[in-house]
Amino acid sequence: MGRAFVYVILGGGVAAGYAALEFSKRGVSPGELCIISDEPVAPYERPALSKGYLLPGAPARLPSFHTCVGTHEERLTPKWYKEHGIELVLGTRVKSADVRRKTLLTATGETISYKILIIATGARALRLEEFGVNGSDAENVCYLRDIADANRIVDVMKSCPEGNAVVIGGGYVGMECAASLVINKINVSMVFPEEHCMARLFTPKIASYYEDYYNGKGIKFVKGTILSSFEFDSDGKVTAVILTDGTRLDANMVIVGIGIRPNTSLFEGQLTLEKGGIKVNGLMQTSNSSVYAVGDVAAFPVKLFGETRRLEHVDSARKSARHAVAVILNPEETGEFDYLPFFYSRIFSLSWQFYGDNAGEVVHYGDFLGTKFGAYWVSKGQLVGSFLEGGSKEEYEAIARATRQKSTVENLTELEEQGLGFALAISQEQPPEPTVSLAGASLVEERPLYAWQAAAGVVVAASVAGFAYWYGRRRRRW
Numbered sequence: 001m002g003r004a005f006v007y008v009i010l011g012g013g014v015a016a017g018y019a020a021l022e023f024s025k026r027g028v029s030p031g032e033l034c035i036i037s038d039e040p041v042a043p044y045e046r047p048a049l050s051k052g053y054l055l056p057g058a059p060a061r062l063p064s065f066h067t068c069v070g071t072h073e074e075r076l077t078p079k080w081y082k083e084h085g086i087e088l089v090l091g092t093r094v095k096s097a098d099v100r101r102k103t104l105l106t107a108t109g110e111t112i113s114y115k116i117l118i119i120a121t122g123a124r125a126l127r128l129e130e131f132g133v134n135g136s137d138a139e140n141v142c143y144l145r146d147i148a149d150a151n152r153i154v155d156v157m158k159s160c161p162e163g164n165a166v167v168i169g170g171g172y173v174g175m176e177c178a179a180s181l182v183i184n185k186i187n188v189s190m191v192f193p194e195e196h197c198m199a200r201l202f203t204p205k206i207a208s209y210y211e212d213y214y215n216g217k218g219i220k221f222v223k224g225t226i227l228s229s230f231e232f233d234s235d236g237k238v239t240a241v242i243l244t245d246g247t248r249l250d251a252n253m254v255i256v257g258i259g260i261r262p263n264t265s266l267f268e269g270q271l272t273l274e275k276g277g278i279k280v281n282g283l284m285q286t287s288n289s290s291v292y293a294v295g296d297v298a299a300f301p302v303k304l305f306g307e308t309r310r311l312e313h314v315d316s317a318r319k320s321a322r323h324a325v326a327v328i329l330n331p332e333e334t335g336e337f338d339y340l341p342f343f344y345s346r347i348f349s350l351s352w353q354f355y356g357d358n359a360g361e362v363v364h365y366g367d368f369l370g371t372k373f374g375a376y377w378v379s380k381g382q383l384v385g386s387f388l389e390g391g392s393k394e395e396y397e398a399i400a401r402a403t404r405q406k407s408t409v410e411n412l413t414e415l416e417e418q419g420l421g422f423a424l425a426i427s428q429e430q431p432p433e434p435t436v437s438l439a440g441a442s443l444v445e446e447r448p449l450y451a452w453q454a455a456a457g458v459v460v461a462a463s464v465a466g467f468a469y470w471y472g473r474r475r476r477r478w
């Protein structure tokens with residue numbers, strides 16, 4: 001038994017949703033395109049899971065955050081796919097792929113064949129067992145990658161009002177979950193081996209700002225140590241976390257955010273891999289010319305840095321997916337993907353954006369005692385990375401533009417004195433920059449609606465009822 005499509009997208013996450021929108025904009029006939037996903041729901045904006053989804057009161061729920069609301073575009077509900085003749089094969093895991101025969105075999109035994117395949121399988125959360133610690137199966141130990149995980153966190157939070165949570169990992173999932181737990185009146189301790197939070201991106205000075213802020217919200221940091229084991233009760237629930245330095249932390253729940261691994265296994269031995277992902281060229285094409293890879297699973301050439309990178313950010317998933325579709329449907333008019341890496345987070349009332357690369361020498365600027373500050377990274381006399389907390393749309397545009405053009409930096413002391421003014425001056429000197437991405441998206445994304453709701457929701461956390469009213473009104477406008 002089997003079905004045949006011209007285009008198949010394997011994976012039903014962020015990249016799949018944006019690819020589907022691009023297919024419909026550029027023209028695909030009914031019955032030509034199919035999306036296969038092991039998730040039971042149509043593609044959605046995954047970052048909402050650690051933001052609006054976990055809030056008390058009136059949390060974000062589907063269908064409100066289906067792609068592509070994150071960039072203020074159409075919300076692709078299951079009805080949308082039906083109306084556009086795009087087949088959604090949901091709740092279906094692909095268990096093997098044969099790129100030579102151009103077929104995929106699902107766990108239900110169906111063979112789905114394609115002419116062109118887009119791999120958008122994303123990544124999975126790393127499990128504690130991969131680091132030699134048992135306990136992931138306990139009912140109060142949670143991960144966060146999909147809606148099922150998010151629902152589990154919500155249930156476990158409800159089961160321990162005003163209880164104690166231990167968050168393992170100091171990356172963005174850990175940081176955002178910690179904020180949501182506190183808003184749900186859960187006491188939080190964060191444990192990670194590094195010297196400070198967000199160690200892959202933040203400098204010690206930037207991290208210390210956020211850690212002070214978190215301390216002010218009652219969140220405790222236990223740094224420089226890792227999880228060693230759990231204590232369990234007779235029902236198999238975790239009751240305490242034991243760290244390698246001997247510390248014991250009471251725990252009613254645990255959230256683990258210790259990184260991800262790209263879902264490449266179906267293609268190992270068939271396609272070239274690099275940086276842990278599936279290697280593609282500037283056209284998002286893998287080592288097999290009928291197969292493309294996009295999003296978290298793809299390792300692609302970042303022209304700006306002259307090297308192949310695999311990024312784990314939503315903006316890169318959206319834009320790489322759209323680019324692949326443009327290459328497939330309009331090859332003559334589409335050049336190589338020229339991407340400026342972009343990452344953001346919003347926690348409590350804070351909001352930051354980062355562009356480029358955090359390599360070379362770092363220069364901080366702004367008011368670290370106030371609400372607006374940032375950092376530049378300078379390598380070989382050129383600006384290669386920019387971070388800004390608390391900026392306006394124009395200011396984020398400016399740091400993005402200055403980073404994209406690798407502005408010359410002659411003197412680091414002067415750069416520090418100029419601060420944000422350096423990027424603003426460059427931005428004013430230059431004619432408007434052509435857009436980085438396709439389909440009219442601007443250099444700096446509009447604030448995603450769900451994230452705005454999440455951030456605003458946090459600000460008014462003291463008045464959950466007021467937030468619920470406001471949130472409900474906003475949601476009806478989607």
Ligand SMILES: Cc1cc2nc3c(=O)[nH]c(=O)nc-3n(C[C@H](O)[C@H](O)[C@H](O)COP(=O)(O)OP(=O)(O)OC[C@H]3O[C@@H](n4cnc5c(N)ncnc54)[C@H](O)[C@@H]3O)c2cc1C
Nearest residue numbers: 011012013014015038046047094122295296312313314317
């Ligand atoms: C909680 C959370 C918060 C985040 N917040 C931010 C943020 O604030 N800013 C930011 O820049 N990024 C953020 N991210 C990262 C961002 O969500 C990812 O970069 C993005 O989702 C990647 O999109 P993707 O389509 O490549 O992968 P995914 O969205 O993970 O989609 C992959 C899909 O493939 C499916 N799949 C995999 N294997 C198979 C198979 N064999 N058969 C069928 N289906 C399969 C999966 O079930 C899933 O549906 C966050 C991620 C998480 C989990």
